[in-house]
Amino acid sequence: MDADAALTELQHINQLTILDLAYPILNPSSSSATKRTSGVSDASNQANITPALLAADLAHYRDLFSKLRFSYVEQVTKERLLRAITSDPPEFVESSANAELGEKLKVDKAALKEKKEELQTLIGELEAQGRSLANRYENIQLQSAQLEALPAEIEHLQETISTLQAQQEPTSSNPALSLPLQPTLDFLADREQQLSDLDHQIALLRAAIPAKRNEVENLKDELAPLQMRKMKSVQEAQEARRRRQDGAGIGDELEERGRWLRGVETGLRRMLEV
Structure with missing residues (x-):
């Protein structure tokens, strides 16, 4: 039906x-x-x-x-x-009949009252x-x-749907924009899950930022002496180069020290068979 x-x-x-x-x-x-x-x-x-x-x-x-x-x-x-x-x-x-009738009336009234309550x-x-x-x-x-x-x-809603379908823009080349309702909802749920995972990762990274900053500060503190040593070594090298260019390279102290160290290193290698 x-x-x-x-x-x-x-x-x-x-x-x-x-x-x-x-x-x-x-x-x-x-x-x-x-x-x-x-x-x-x-x-x-x-x-x-x-x-x-x-x-x-x-x-x-x-x-x-x-x-x-x-x-x-x-x-x-x-x-x-x-x-x-x-x-x-x-x-x-007689009075006895009246009394008997009165008793009967009492009983009838009680029964009637009960019936009325029911x-x-x-x-x-x-x-x-x-x-x-x-x-x-x-x-x-x-x-x-x-x-x-x-x-x-x-019927009115069906006519409205037909009118909207006739007036809608051409289908997009992106297949994700042409999905039916349920696949669209599933796709949206996946995207929301991905966003949730990214938010969780961002929260973890933000929580780790203070520790990373402390580590960077410690590395900077350790790097400062190395930078000073590097600058000093660069200055010494520049000074040695300047001396060599000025003609004092043969008797240069650093060059002699370097030759001595290389000789010591070579001797140690031979001794240790490295």
Whole structure:
């Protein structure tokens, strides 16, 4: 069954009301059905009956039935009293019969009170269930209205998608820009993971910067004497070159020292057989 057929079936379901459901119970015979008041008949035929209207009708009927019960009891009491007075011979009731009747009335009143309590509990449960059903019915009506509007919205969205597809720019040469939704999300997740890894590496490198700076400072401190020695050696070499160019190279002290050191090195190598 498609969506249109389901909506059509929902729309053709007859709307039920509490009075429609209670009518066969309250009026089992057709003769009693003809005695219903016009207000009740009109209320049962209304399709837009609300819980507030039903509560008002219930309060009205409860007040009416209370008055009818009082009138009935009064009328029956008067009738029995007149029948007892006007009968021949008159009916006389003894005190023992009155006492017995009083005890029976007490028992009947206690049973009636218990029945009333049970009835009140049952009415409370029915009211709670009725409110729950009313809320569910309202939700179903709202959802039905939304479902009725859904095909038109889907058609409008499809037209919008077609228009946007027709107006979109030419496909890019980059295949990453033409991926479907799920591959695009996967690609984006991979890029975000790579960025996260790079951020972690950057954080580690930033944490190692102070130690590296201390190491560089130590190396600079160690390099300073070497630089001084280098500069001194360069100056000595330049001075030796200048002396050699001036003709004092044969008796130069440094050259003699170098020859001596080379001779010593050669002798040591021969001795050590290196």
